[in-house]
Amino acid sequence: MIGFPIDELLSEEECYQYLKRSLHPEGLSCPNGHELPSDQAPHDRRREPIVDYRCRECGAVFNIFTDTVWSKTHYDPSTIVMLLRGFAKGVPTKWLTDEMDLAYPSVLDRRHRIQEAVQKGERVGLPSGVSEDRLPDPGVEADEMYQNAGEKRRSAPRSG
Numbered sequence: 761m762i763g764f765p766i767d768e769l770l771s772e773e774e775c776y777q778y779l780k781r782s783l784h785p786e787g788l789s790c791p792n793g794h795e796l797p798s799d800q801a802p803h804d805r806r807r808e809p810i811v812d813y814r815c816r817e818c819g820a821v822f823n824i825f826t827d828t829v830w831s832k833t834h835y836d837p838s839t840i841v842m843l844l845r846g847f848a849k850g851v852p853t854k855w856l857t858d859e860m861d862l863a864y865p866s867v868l869d870r871r872h873r874i875q876e877a878v879q880k881g882e883r884v885g886l887p888s889g890v891s892e893d894r895l896p897d898p899g900v901e902a903d904e905m906y907q908n909a910g911e912k913r914r915s916a917p918r919s920g
């Protein structure tokens with residue numbers, strides 16, 4: 761498969777701003793619910809544009825992914841946007857991980873967590889125009905068939 765590096769052509773800053781708006785339409789607050797003042801400077805900029813803030817009221821350190829399905833992710837914002845786009849379009853996980861050179865098991869696990877979160881009504885970063893409860897399953901089912909087929913091949917009885 762030829763991987764066209766769309767994710768490398770996307771602006772990390774634009775993708776970050778999109779995810780911030782999508783995950784926190786009412787604005788950012790700390791894990792204890794204290795609102796982040798709009799003029800507060802980040803506490804840690806080492807992973808810009810993903811920055812950490814420290815709550816002035818309780819001292820909690822957080823970023824836009826804290827307490828979401830993307831908590832502690834190591835993916836760049838553009839990678840997250842490309843994965844969400846693929847999930848929303850029902851693209852099999854294997855295709856996405858091949859094209860984007862990502863680890864298949866961890867992306868499939870993340871996809872399952874996103875589906876669970878969507879069912880619970882949590883925000884996962886999908887555009888507001890996408891009906892989240894219609895996140896298609898066929899891609900994941902195809903992945904599971906693929907995975908099962910692989911496991912069957914691996915566990916086939918060996919001669920001797």
Ligand SMILES: [Zn+2]
Binds near residue numbers: 790791792819
């Ligand atoms: Zn706080």
